[in-house]
Amino acid sequence: MGKNIFHIKALYINNVNINRGNIMVYSAEISRRSPTCFIFLIDQSGSMEDPFGGDKTKKKADSVANAINKLLQNLVIKCAKGGEVRDYFHVGVIGYGYENNGVGPAFSGPLLGKDLVPISEIANNPSRIEERTKKIEDGAGGLVDQTIKFPIWFDSVAVNGTPMCKAFTYVMKILEDWLNEYPNSYPPIVINITDGESTDGTPLDISESIKSLSTSDGNVLLFNVHLSSHESNPILFADSSENLPDEYAKLLFEMSSTLPEYMQNVAKMEGHSISSSSRGFVFNADPVSVIQFLDIGTRPSNLR
Amino acid sequence: MIIYANVLWLQKDGYSKEEYEDSYCPKRISKKKFRYLEGDYFHFAIADGATETSFSKIWANILVHAYCSGKFESENLISNFIQIQKKWKNQLSKKSLPWYAEEKLKMGAYSSLLGVSIFKQDNDHPSYGTARIVAMGDSCVFLVRDNDLVYSFPIKESKEFNNRPMLLPSINNSQQIIDLLVKEKIELKKNDQFFLMTDAMACWFLKTYEDGHKPWIIINHFKTKKSFISYISKLRKDGDLKNDDITLLTIKIT
Numbered sequence: 001m002g003k004n005i006f007h008i009k010a011l012y013i014n015n016v017n018i019n020r021g022n023i024m025v026y027s028a029e030i031s032r033r034s035p036t037c038f039i040f041l042i043d044q045s046g047s048m049e050d051p052f053g054g055d056k057t058k059k060k061a062d063s064v065a066n067a068i069n070k071l072l073q074n075l076v077i078k079c080a081k082g083g084e085v086r087d088y089f090h091v092g093v094i095g096y097g098y099e100n101n102g103v104g105p106a107f108s109g110p111l112l113g114k115d116l117v118p119i120s121e122i123a124n125n126p127s128r129i130e131e132r133t134k135k136i137e138d139g140a141g142g143l144v145d146q147t148i149k150f151p152i153w154f155d156s157v158a159v160n161g162t163p164m165c166k167a168f169t170y171v172m173k174i175l176e177d178w179l180n181e182y183p184n185s186y187p188p189i190v191i192n193i194t195d196g197e198s199t200d201g202t203p204l205d206i207s208e209s210i211k212s213l214s215t216s217d218g219n220v221l222l223f224n225v226h227l228s229s230h231e232s233n234p235i236l237f238a239d240s241s242e243n244l245p246d247e248y249a250k251l252l253f254e255m256s257s258t259l260p261e262y263m264q265n266v267a268k269m270e271g272h273s274i275s276s277s278s279r280g281f282v283f284n285a286d287p288v289s290v291i292q293f294l295d296i297g298t299r300p301s302n303l304r
Numbered sequence: 305m306i307i308y309a310n311v312l313w314l315q316k317d318g319y320s321k322e323e324y325e326d327s328y329c330p331k332r333i334s335k336k337k338f339r340y341l342e343g344d345y346f347h348f349a350i351a352d353g354a355t356e357t358s359f360s361k362i363w364a365n366i367l368v369h370a371y372c373s374g375k376f377e378s379e380n381l382i383s384n385f386i387q388i389q390k391k392w393k394n395q396l397s398k399k400s401l402p403w404y405a406e407e408k409l410k411m412g413a414y415s416s417l418l419g420v421s422i423f424k425q426d427n428d429h430p431s432y433g434t435a436r437i438v439a440m441g442d443s444c445v446f447l448v449r450d451n452d453l454v455y456s457f458p459i460k461e462s463k464e465f466n467n468r469p470m471l472l473p474s475i476n477n478s479q480q481i482i483d484l485l486v487k488e489k490i491e492l493k494k495n496d497q498f499f500l501m502t503d504a505m506a507c508w509f510l511k512t513y514e515d516g517h518k519p520w521i522i523i524n525h526f527k528t529k530k531s532f533i534s535y536i537s538k539l540r541k542d543g544d545l546k547n548d549d550i551t552l553l554t555i556k557i558t
Contacts, residue, residue: 029547033318073407080404082358123404137476146410149403269468297355297548300414300471302481 025218026260028186030088030294036186037090037116037178038075038291039171040068042106042154043194045097045162050195050229060227064193065156067225067286068093071191072153074288076123085120092116092174093153096167097160103170108155115174126151164198168206175213175220186294187218191280192255193225196248207255218260223280224252234285237267239277249283256281263293269301305424305433307346308556309333312532317540317547325353325361326502326551327415329368333553345423347372350551352443352502354414354471358405363392363413363474371419376438376485385478392474412475416441418500422492422557433492433557440485442469443551444506446499447490448520453513458486462510465503498555499523504548508539523554 030036048061072091079088092115095106105115109127132150135143175188190210213220232245237259241250256279259267267274270292292299311333315324328350349371353360366388370376375384392413401409419438437445439458442465447455459465472481499520501509512519526532532552539545 031316031318031547076404077408077411078356080358080408083401083405085404124402126403129403148410149407151403265466266468269466295356295467297467299356299468300354300473301468302414302470302473302477 026187026262028184028215028217030186032087034185035088035090035118035182036294037092037175037182037188039092039094039116039174039188039190040071041167041171041190041192041194042068042093042095043097043162043164043192044095044106044157044160045195045197045199046160048097048157048195048227059156060195060229061156063227065154067193067227067288068154069150069152070286070288071291072122073151074291075119076151078291079119080123085123087118087120089119090116090178091119091122092171094167094171094174095157096164096170097162103163103167106157107153109153111153116178122153126153127155128152161199162194162197163200164192164194164203165200165206167192168203168210172206172210172213175210179213179215182215184216187215187220188213189221189223189291189294191223191225192252193227194252195228196226196246196252202251204251204255211257219257221257221260221280222255223282224256225282226252226284228284230284232284235281235283236285237272237274237278238281238283239275239279244283253279253281259293266293266295306558307422308558309346309348309554311551311553312526312529313549313551314533314536315549317537324549325355325364326549327351327353327361327364327368328551328553329372345421347374347419347421348498348500348553348555349417349419350443350500350502350553351418352416352441352549352551357411357413358408359392359396359474360413360415362395363472364415366391366395367415367417367472368419371417371438376417376419377421377436382478382482385482389474389478410475412473414471414473416443416469416471416502418443418445420445420498420500420555422555432494435490435492435498437488437490438485439487440481441471442503442506444501444503444509446501446506446509446520448497448499449493449495451518453518453520455490456510457488459506459510462507462514465507469503492557494558496557498557500551500553500555502549502551504546505536505550505552508545511544523552 042064050060075089079085093106096103105113110125130150131147133145134148136146138144207222211219211222226249230245238253241253244250244253259278259280264274311328315321349368351364351367353364370388378384417440421436423434425433444459445457446453509519540547
């Protein structure tokens with residue numbers, strides 16, 4: 001018996017050593033007691049009235065509203081378990097450029113005026129729920145229409161300038177408060193959705209300040225979703241600014257965090273073309289994949 | 305042939321027992337001590353419901369019971385599986401759900417499945433007995449013979465584990481998914497010992513073995529659920545075990 005007890009102790013010691021050799025950042029468990037934080041920054045400037053991706057019938061502001069509602073919906077569904085929603089995420093939607101070049105919370109409906117709320121509060125308080133149709137596989141190689149519920153938390157707005165620096169400064173304060181409360185959580189992710197044309201100076205320095213904030217698990221991640229009037233092909237997770245179509249895209253690329261190794265691996269598994277320099281930068285493409293990189297537990301590889 | 309079986313399980317740290325989403329079968333081995341099981345063959349199964357899908361615990365339960373009632377042995381596997389999927393749908397609450405629960409329901413539930421069936425020696429079979437194994441996903445079985453690990457299925461190395469395994473869905477794609485079920489057959493010897501475990505513990509088991517140790521010696525010293533919980537808690541605290549539901553089903557053949 002004595003020998004076996006010794007053997008078990010030896011294994012404890014050995015496993016601790018193994019772990020110390022493999023400590024990774026961006027590996028903190030995301031759970032209700034240790035949530036992470038998403039902040040969406042929404043450009044609501046007048047230029048967002050312009051057409052999106054060369055399609056004259058589609059405004060950028062509408063694409064943003066659609067994207068943000070879809071992102072929130074995906075986050076809620078990700079955390080839904082049976083009839084409840086588990087608070088794995090705290091989420092803020094901050095608009096900039098609306099009345100008098102203002103910056104502030106952009107939720108409409110019951111969440112109006114709130115900076116950061118647990119995901120269950122978002123789930124239960126949409127401004128309204130619309131019904132839409134989407135194509136799904138019919139199991140026999142074809143597609144059928146399925147009616148889906150599409151909640152709306154955010155409506156399209158497009159007025160005034162693009163005070164991006166002011167917006168990032170506003171987010172800094174929210175993040176600092178949150179990080180004080182959750183110093184060991186998975187680092188917050190800031191997703192800035194814009195057409196790129198900042199009107200209050202270059203946001204490069206303030207974006208660096210945001211990325212320098214951290215938890216014990218890693219630095220805050222800043223991702224940029226660029227919605228442009230350019231007719232260029234969509235780009236997901238660019239690894240160089242070389243082929244980007246304009247100076248705004250290049251600036252947003254420079255501001256974006258490099259994807260942590262874990263996200264790179266997941267993105268590869270999801271079929272994206274990824275290198276070690278790939279950044280959280282999306283050009284005229286669906287940003288939903290960005291939030292699917294976070295694991296709150298087992299996600300089936302065959303779940304679509 | 306006499307078979308003794310035992311099961312130990314523990315939910316994620318910080319979660320309630322009701323939130324444990326693994327399942328195992330048969331339930332009659334859930335007592336602390338090993339049980340002698342009578343019969344010419346025995347079915348055992350474990351399943352691990354995916355965290356990111358809803359109603360996965362129900363699906364994991366349905367799968368292990370379907371396996372233990374021989375539904376995966378049949379030649380009519382596809383039609384059986386479609387019936388199993390229907391059972392999941394029928395067990396769900398008929399009351400109205402909030403919008404997010406309704407949307408998530410459409411995605412279906414997902415779960416791993418690992419089934420081991422042990423058949424006693426018969427006149428046509430020269431060996432001590434045989435085991436048939438069916439697997440989908442990252443729940444594993446390890447066979448220890450003469451104090452050595454001789455078989456690891458379906459995962460062979462700890463580096464193969466990740467958070468995105470292919471799992472059995474409760475809706476659609478019955479044909480494609482059944483084609484991906486992996487099956488094995490093993491000749492048994494006296495004193496063989498099987499360890500069935502869900503992914504977090506399986507990963508720890510393989511890592512420990514790859515480091516030159518014999519994790520089954522540790523497992524065989526879990527005399528009570530208390531000693532098991534104590535060891536698992538220590539591993540989790542030290543970061544040596546992912547915080548996940550754990551199910552460990554042990555089968556001894558004598």
